[in-house]
Amino acid sequence: MNNWFKFLYLSVFLFFTSGRAQETLTIGEKQTLFSKILNEKREIWIHLPKTYNDTTITPAKYPVIYLLDGEINFEYFTGMTDFIARTPYADIPECIVVGIKNTERTRDLTPTKSQKKSPVNPDVTLFADSGGSENFVKFLQDELKPMISKNYRTQEYSILVGHSFGGLFAINTFLTHPEYFKAYVANDPSLWWDNKVTISRTKDYVEKNKKFPAGKSLYVSQADNEEQQKNWNSDMTQAIEEFKEIIEKNGSLNYKHSFFKGETHGTVSYPGNYEALKFIFKGFRTDIKQLAKNPKQLEADYKNLSEKLGAEFAPSEAYLNVVLTFMKTNDFKESEAYFMNMKNRYYPKK
Amino acid sequence: MNNWFKFLYLSVFLFFTSGRAQETLTIGEKQTLFSKILNEKREIWIHLPKTYNDTTITPAKYPVIYLLDGEINFEYFTGMTDFIARTPYADIPECIVVGIKNTERTRDLTPTKSQKKSPVNPDVTLFADSGGSENFVKFLQDELKPMISKNYRTQEYSILVGHSFGGLFAINTFLTHPEYFKAYVANDPSLWWDNKVTISRTKDYVEKNKKFPAGKSLYVSQADNEEQQKNWNSDMTQAIEEFKEIIEKNGSLNYKHSFFKGETHGTVSYPGNYEALKFIFKGFRTDIKQLAKNPKQLEADYKNLSEKLGAEFAPSEAYLNVVLTFMKTNDFKESEAYFMNMKNRYYPKK
Known part of the structure; x- marks a missing residue:
């Protein structure tokens, strides 16, 4: 290939590349953040709502949703928040969604160190790296939230959304740091964790504080028991129901619990997150x-x-x-x- | 700005631009197609499933979902199909999603020419450009589908998904060209259209053919009547219920009808599409x-x-x-x- 031809070829190639790049459909961008608390680099996925860059209106501020297991949930979740925030049928305000990608999921999301033999194969030890949630919540509060507030126009309303261990993490954060978020969403939370340590903490909380702080919302979804049994998760179901009883006795919380027939542990987040946002923002629809x-x-x-x-x-x-x-x-x-x-x-x- | 500074500035700017571009989260790409049938350029949004470009497996073929009103539904819909096709909890096979962006929506999606005075302001005439659905379905069948099959690895199973006028279009296509798609999804379909012409067509179909073709699925969602009344849509509700009665009397179709309490005409597609896909592929979950x-x-x-x-x-x-x-x-x-x-x-x- 002579140089002149090479130049032409490259120009055309670049032209098409950039032409194609313009034609992709994007829903957000990745950012990285070095966490001193966790001593590692974390990848964060950020979605801005439709009107964020609309120059015809006064720059607005938006509530922020912190979404755990970002790599699995970000796509449908951001599509959902945009869809149900569309006027004139809006059920929720437009939101910024911050998806947090996992590095060591079990370490970050579990409140105590607790190992367990695999229910399927007793030779396998599970959860050797558990118990780091207090560190992880500090990362959210002291590093991630300030970075988001600094770089984006955020409103003073934030929601924490998690599933399974992420649901366990959401409920533990609600009990230990209720001031960190205004609303907590826990889809099929792993409340069975470590001999139901979170259930004990809930009982202690209620005993000590009598009632939950005002202006907070908590939503819990629960997958179908039958489906859970197929996946060795029947203790998951029992613990969630125990939690429900304790919370429902204490009427001061804006609380909703939903059982989803036919949903598995792996699918319940989809209808759960939809219902959670509609529940939290009930009264928003005009x-x-x-x-x-x-x-x-x-x-x-x-x-x-x-x-x-x-x-x-x-x-x-x-x-x-x-x-x-x-x-x-x-x-x-x-x-x-x-x-x-x-x-x-x-x-x-x- | 001197030239040397300009050069430096531009270089840095370009560096950051391309650096940022690599970090975006994309869910599909836009393509354009000139339709001879419609005599216009159409914009098509294409989403490929997660494993489409996985080089560790044998290249696979995928069912195709044709999604009307692409610009409104594409983001949550593609997030949903990927999410509920995740192994080991998959409820549906991985699918290619083809979103069709509107040009003249009323023209394309309505089966007959029928004008109407605005229920709110009688001075306004609505739907002057209606009645082009036969043309539009030919575009789908003879131009769009061949283009998709040629450029992507598609399986011989396709689904048509629409809402409102798009739902009317889906049901009309099912009645007039049942062979075009294997499954039809109609969210809160506008069956009130033109003195319920589609209800008459349904009655005629049943009378003439006695039963519906084998191996077809039809899913209809319906928004909450109370919410509909707030939006002047009570005739929408009546027509959908009339359709339901005719279809349910004829047992040969794989049919499901769902009423969604609390959902408006504008929001019902979200839970409707989720339930529709789980209904169509019922039996897929292992x-x-x-x-x-x-x-x-x-x-x-x-x-x-x-x-x-x-x-x-x-x-x-x-x-x-x-x-x-x-x-x-x-x-x-x-x-x-x-x-x-x-x-x-x-x-x-x-």
């Missing part, structure tokens, strides 16, 4: 037809929601634009003026 | 613990599934590898040998 007749309803709804969630939520500019278009198209002149006023109040143009 | 004791079960299950679906399905090499690892780790020697033999039979190494 009825645009009602707003035409009763425009004051919107701020009343947001006031209730903010009280329930223990954080300030206000109608987004993107949503107010949709409301305004609706009022204009359908000739609800008074309501249109009302919401125009509201928009100017929340989002004054400089 | 019990790996049972396989240890009774390895013959696997091919028996696949035989039943293939009969039900009207297409050949066989255990994937990726799945057989998971089964083999399980048998080896847990010292099920006989079953391991059995599945090694099966793997060599289906996927002989050249």
